[in-house]
Amino acid sequence: MLNQELADIFLNIAELLELKADNLFKIRAYEKAARNIESLNHDIGEIYKSGGIKALENIPGVGAHTALKIEEYLNTGKIKAFNALKHEFPNNFLKLVEIPGMGPKTAILLYKKLGIDSPEKLEKAIKAGKLKDIPGMGAKKEENILRGIELKKKVHGRFLLDVATSHAELLVEELSKLKVADKILPCGSLRRGKETIGDIDLLVVSSHPARVMDAFVGISAVKDVLAKGETKSSVILQNGMQADLRVVEEKSFGAAAHYFTGCKEHNIHLRQLAQQTGWKVSEYGIFRKDKQIGGETEEEMFSKFGFQFIPPELREMRGEFEAAAKGKIPDLIELKDIKGDLHLHTTASDGANTIEEMARAVKALGYEYILITDHSPSTRVAKGFSAAKLLQQIKEVRAAEKNVAGIRILAGSEVDIKPDGSLDYPDEILKQLDLVIIAVHSSFKMPEEKMTNRIIKAMQNKYANIFTHPTGRLIGEREGYAIDMEKVLQAAKENNVAMEINAHPKRLDLTDVHCMRAKELGVKLVINTDAHSTDQLQLMKYGVITARRGWLEAKDVLNTYSLTRLLQSLK
Numbered sequence: 001m002l003n004q005e006l007a008d009i010f011l012n013i014a015e016l017l018e019l020k021a022d023n024l025f026k027i028r029a030y031e032k033a034a035r036n037i038e039s040l041n042h043d044i045g046e047i048y049k050s051g052g053i054k055a056l057e058n059i060p061g062v063g064a065h066t067a068l069k070i071e072e073y074l075n076t077g078k079i080k081a082f083n084a085l086k087h088e089f090p091n092n093f094l095k096l097v098e099i100p101g102m103g104p105k106t107a108i109l110l111y112k113k114l115g116i117d118s119p120e121k122l123e124k125a126i127k128a129g130k131l132k133d134i135p136g137m138g139a140k141k142e143e144n145i146l147r148g149i150e151l152k153k154k155v156h157g158r159f160l161l162d163v164a165t166s167h168a169e170l171l172v173e174e175l176s177k178l179k180v181a182d183k184i185l186p187c188g189s190l191r192r193g194k195e196t197i198g199d200i201d202l203l204v205v206s207s208h209p210a211r212v213m214d215a216f217v218g219i220s221a222v223k224d225v226l227a228k229g230e231t232k233s234s235v236i237l238q239n240g241m242q243a244d245l246r247v248v249e250e251k252s253f254g255a256a257a258h259y260f261t262g263c264k265e266h267n268i269h270l271r272q273l274a275q276q277t278g279w280k281v282s283e284y285g286i287f288r289k290d291k292q293i294g295g296e297t298e299e300e301m302f303s304k305f306g307f308q309f310i311p312p313e314l315r316e317m318r319g320e321f322e323a324a325a326k327g328k329i330p331d332l333i334e335l336k337d338i339k340g341d342l343h344l345h346t347t348a349s350d351g352a353n354t355i356e357e358m359a360r361a362v363k364a365l366g367y368e369y370i371l372i373t374d375h376s377p378s379t380r381v382a383k384g385f386s387a388a389k390l391l392q393q394i395k396e397v398r399a400a401e402k403n404v405a406g407i408r409i410l411a412g413s414e415v416d417i418k419p420d421g422s423l424d425y426p427d428e429i430l431k432q433l434d435l436v437i438i439a440v441h442s443s444f445k446m447p448e449e450k451m452t453n454r455i456i457k458a459m460q461n462k463y464a465n466i467f468t469h470p471t472g473r474l475i476g477e478r479e480g481y482a483i484d485m486e487k488v489l490q491a492a493k494e495n496n497v498a499m500e501i502n503a504h505p506k507r508l509d510l511t512d513v514h515c516m517r518a519k520e521l522g523v524k525l526v527i528n529t530d531a532h533s534t535d536q537l538q539l540m541k542y543g544v545i546t547a548r549r550g551w552l553e554a555k556d557v558l559n560t561y562s563l564t565r566l567l568q569s570l571k
């Protein structure tokens, strides 16, 4: 979490310096520091704690000046020089620079020529045709920028699941330390595992609400206090995220947990059912007249109405009450069901760790197998490699398996689907791999029909086993390509290709809704991290929660199987 925050700040500094046409070496140095901090294997706060400023300077790309800035941020939550730099520009200028399709040079040009200093003004100017006469602009570029603005709007003010999770964990940890709360439960969209989170909702049981409130607003990650009441408070954290906290009595815990978990439509439905019985449901309990008849536990919120317990991830008004009435709530997959990771990168392409390092890290997680999947030649930016090098890597994988006891290491590849639907290695090479992952990494803007046919053709290759990150989206950065998912799912079924749920919090596709449909069609699924370093192997939990939102059970997900059964299930 800290790593990402600092990386973002250093990137912003680089962007602002670029706007000022500052020294190019300095700009590149900040960019490099940002990249290296982002891909660190350890929390930068921990690095600092264990070795002080010297340890920070040992991070590649971090010099003495940068180390001082990191230290300042770790100690005070801000970097004065960064704030000063921001003050040299109009208020919303960074927001402008960060719009996909913009960049520093365009931003400064539009500011100088048209006084554009915010995304809102930019959108208006484009729509009014005011950019037409600006050199370097054009219909295509304007279209890209407008799309970028829409994308930012959609996630505006919302946070990725991992960012929200780590902030909630930090708040829970800080509150726990102070020993004023009997129970602390993060609720809301976070507990339901949505892919983006608006704000954190913390529920606390305590007999000392006033002390909880004091503790909450005093946490060092809190930047502003929006409201502080007897049982409710709201704050803004250093990263701009809001956190709400409610304190209730033990006897209302279940009702409050249910209420604050939502979603709103799910809550309203239960309230209406209560009314039909002459009862009342609120965040304080289930009541008949004024007498509380349930709600101390969350189970009661369902059992009192004859329902099976509905796990938080299913509370989206997608048929959960009907299923619960019939006793048909699925036995949802859990993280502990996962036996292997079938998509990960090594130093051979754009990963940070070797095959053996990845294998040892996976073993420590208790998994039984992994599939090594570096990139194929077309993905040049990700250091994709030749068939000859792949054959060499297969040998390295076999050797690594001998060196690391107790884990099966399979040789695979993340093979590009070329624009014509053919695969990026010839069949003679593919057939030597244990499993093959196929992926779209180019020509994202193809029309839907063409893109769908391209993918289906690739699935028909007899060596294709898994279709990874099936929509290609990057949440908040890039819309997915146009595809007819229904046809792709049908083709996956027909060709025995498993669909991947990519656990990276920026991806999380297949989405929950697509998972539900895949299951209906009997399509096989896998959950992979796409890890580019050992610490990213931990992202599996976000894939699992997405699968749970898609109503999946362990039996629907192939990497919960033993390796033998997994291999038998795929072609």
Ligand code: DGT
Pocket (backbone or CB within 6 Å): 187, 188, 189, 190, 194, 196, 197, 198, 199, 200, 201, 259, 260, 261, 262, 263, 264, 267, 268
């Ligand atoms: P978010 O924060 O936008 O990602 O989404 P949520 O679901 O966390 O929504 P939030 O933070 O506005 O509210 C937390 C929960 O409180 C929500 O999931 C259900 C409950 N809630 C909020 N507003 C209402 C309402 O008007 N009626 C009912 N019955 N429940 C509500």
Ligand code: CA
Pocket (backbone or CB within 6 Å): 188, 189, 190, 198, 199, 200, 201
């Ligand atoms: Ca919320």
Ligand code: CA
Pocket (backbone or CB within 6 Å): 188, 199, 200, 201, 244
């Ligand atoms: Ca809230």
